Structure formats: structure tokens, C-alpha cells
Amino acid sequence: MNPVEDNPTKLDRLGIWVSSLCALHCLALPVVVPLLPLIGSSFFAQVWFERTILTISLIIGAVALIGGATRYHGRYYPLALLFTGGAIYWNKNMFGEAYEPFTIAVGALLIVAGHWVNMRLCRQCKCCKETVFSNHLST
Numbered sequence: 727m728n729p730v731e732d733n734p735t736k737l738d739r740l741g742i743w744v745s746s747l748c749a750l751h752c753l754a755l756p757v758v759v760p761l762l763p764l765i766g767s768s769f770f771a772q773v774w775f776e777r778t779i780l781t782i783s784l785i786i787g788a789v790a791l792i793g794g795a796t797r798y799h800g801r802y803y804p805l806a807l808l809f810t811g812g813a814i815y816w817n818k819n820m821f822g823e824a825y826e827p828f829t830i831a832v833g834a835l836l837i838v839a840g841h842w843v844n845m846r847l848c849r850q851c852k853c854c855k856e857t858v859f860s861n862h863l864s865t
Contacts, residue, residue, distance in 0.1 A: 737786060737793065737844045738844050739845075742806065742836070745838055777816065783812075783836075784812045788808065790844060791808055792807040799844075804844040807840035814829055815833030815837065
């Protein structure tokens with residue numbers, strides 16, 4: 727067995743960290759932007775960089791949440807939290823630049839909430855801990 731199967735919450739924790747770092751990046755960027763040319767790191771302010779981090783976060787999240795649902799608890803609603811948060815985060819300026827920090831925070835919180843709910847569900851499910859595939863798949 728690989729380490730991820732031994733502890734299903736490792737990917738959730740990684741997803742929480744990546745999503746939190748992504749939110750921190752987006753929220754701190756307006757303060758740091760004037761300094762970026764001085765340190766030669768202007769790529770941090772590019773939209774493609776932000777969306778790359780978000781995409782990686784969503785991929786990690788999807789793997790963690792689908793794995794938790796199929797192997798442990800059989801519930802897929804944490805995926806709805808993850809992808810709703812991702813959609814809000816992706817379209818962070820849907821209400822204008824003035825509300826961008828709010829939409830970033832809401833999107834990041836929903837992504838983190840999806841991971842958190844998945845971790846709790848994996849810890850609560852005792853019927854599947856010894857099996858590789860859950861009995862929930864047959865129901």
C-alpha cells in the first residue's frame with residue numbers, strides 16, 4: 727500500500743495548503759505588485775500563474791475527494807464544495823475589482839471546506855477502513 731492509501735487525509739491536507747497559499751497569493755499581490763519589477767518576479771502577477779496554481783489545487787482536490795468518496799465514505803457533495811469554490815475563485819472579478827478580495831476568500835473557503843468535510847467523513851467511516859474499495863460503490 728502506498729502512503730496515500732494508508733492515510734486518506736494527506737491529499738486533503740495538501741489541498742488545503744495549496745488552496746490557502748493560492749488565496750494568500752491573490753490577497754497579498756496588490757501590496758507586493760509594486761515591488762515585483764525590483765526583484766525580477768513579475769510573473770507572480772500574471773493571470774496564467776494564478777490560474778495554474780488554482781488548477782493544481784483543483785486537481786489535487788478532485789483526486790483527494792474522489793478517493794475519499796470511493797474508498798471510504800461514499801459521499802460526493804464535498805466535490806460540489808470544491809468545484810463551486812474553484813468556479814468562484816476562477817471568476818474572482820465577476821463583481822468587479824472592488825469585490826475581488828471577497829470573492830477570493832469565499833472561493834478559497836469553499837475549497838478548504840470541501841477538503842475539511844472529506845477529512846471528517848473519512849475519519850468517521852469505520853466500515854471501510856480495512857478494504858481497498860468501499861462497499862459504498864455497490865449501493
